[in-house]
Amino acid sequence: MIENYKEAFEKTRLAGTIASGALDEVAKIVKPGIKTDEIDKLCYEYINDHGAFSAPLFYRGFPKSCCTSSNHIVCHGIPSEKILKDGDIVNVDVTALKNGWHGDTSRTFEIGEVSIKAQKLVRTTYEAMMKSIKIIKEGIHLGDIGSVIQNHVEAEGFSVVRDFCGHGIGQKFHEKPNILHYGKPGAGEKIKSGMIFTIEPMINTGNFETKTLNDGWTAVTKDKSLSAQFEHTIGVTKDGCEVFTL
């Protein structure tokens, strides 16, 4: 966050538009039979072609340009030779770094025909993110955001992952504050106009507990239940917020 936030918003808008543009291209190719490495290649090329860098590439040793997290993978799945099949769900998480500023966004895609439960999970996760975005404006508390998400998700019988959260973003990929996707109304710090952060709820059909695999990145649900996620990067204003990754 910087004092003159007009400039910060312009730069984040540009990075965010590139990141969401990459996901629009991913949407066209995610079909049964595709390898997650093909998604990675498309993201790498789209972001490069738009004069930006893929922020995940080499971030703390991460080996690829995006995260591809399917089925019981909660987040940080590493693109590989893995082939997506009919009935899978897969989250693709893309972060573009353009002119020194970051835009971070993800969507969960359905591969072919997925189960009713998976459809409900994906829909509920998206709704929870959008519902929380609608209440954002200067003066609300961080706990208000978490509580809207948690209430929406738990009413459908799903659970909110606790081990990962949204984050401030700007010239750094991850910065203060942490944006928890659960909480109590009125709790936590008040948000101010000019703040830029992500909202990226990870929602499970089973328990919220996760564990990280031996590759040091891939986070999965402990109970092997399905997990979905959506992410937007937003900027807070006096009477609302701007979504930079539409």
Ligand code: MF3
């Ligand atoms: N894009 C993820 C987020 O939403 C972070 C990925 S870090 C990586 O914060 F190294 F795994 F790419």
Ligand code: CO
């Ligand atoms: Co993020």
Ligand code: CO
């Ligand atoms: Co992300």
